[in-house]
Amino acid sequence: MTYRFLYELSHDEALRYRDEFEAQHSAKLRELRQVIERSGGDTGPMDGSFESLVPLWKWAKLRLDAGLPELPPTSRSLATRFQRQDEEANGPVSYLGELLEHYVFDVVAHLRPMRGWRCTSRSRRL
Numbered sequence: 001m002t003y004r005f006l007y008e009l010s011h012d013e014a015l016r017y018r019d020e021f022e023a024q025h026s027a028k029l030r031e032l033r034q035v036i037e038r039s040g041g042d043t044g045p046m047d048g049s050f051e052s053l054v055p056l057w058k059w060a061k062l063r064l065d066a067g068l069p070e071l072p073p074t075s076r077s078l079a080t081r082f083q084r085q086d087e088e089a090n091g092p093v094s095y096l097g098e099l100l101e102h103y104v105f106d107v108v109a110h111l112r113p114m115r116g117w118r119c120t121s122r123s124r125r126l
Contacts, residue, residue, distance in 0.1 A: 018117050020078055028102040038070045048110040068092040
């Protein structure tokens with residue numbers, strides 16, 4: 001399959017991606033906490049602050065180095081489906097990236113609250 005960047009999505013795909021991302025957001029944050037706990041990591045520093053990213057990156061690096069045994073090899077991210085990535089090559093790593101993306105989204109929203117999404121695609125502004 002050919003990889004596509006998110007900005008290359010069609011108008012309809014971008015809207016579906018946004019809707020699915022929002023619908024899954026709370027569940028993905030809970031899942032990230034569960035994955036960290038299953039690995040023996042500490043979720044205490046996950047307070048939504050900018051500073052909380054440092055221990056999260058350290059944990060993620062250790063888990064990546066360990067091969068992500070906490071995630072099933074069949075894990076698939078939302079982006080994998082929309083970007084048409086090779087699923088075999090991007091399973092657990094892409095999925096962990098998605099879990100981290102949801103947390104970073106919250107950190108940024110904490111620093112600068114949003115009123116809503118503004119999506120764009122190459123063809124038109126959404």
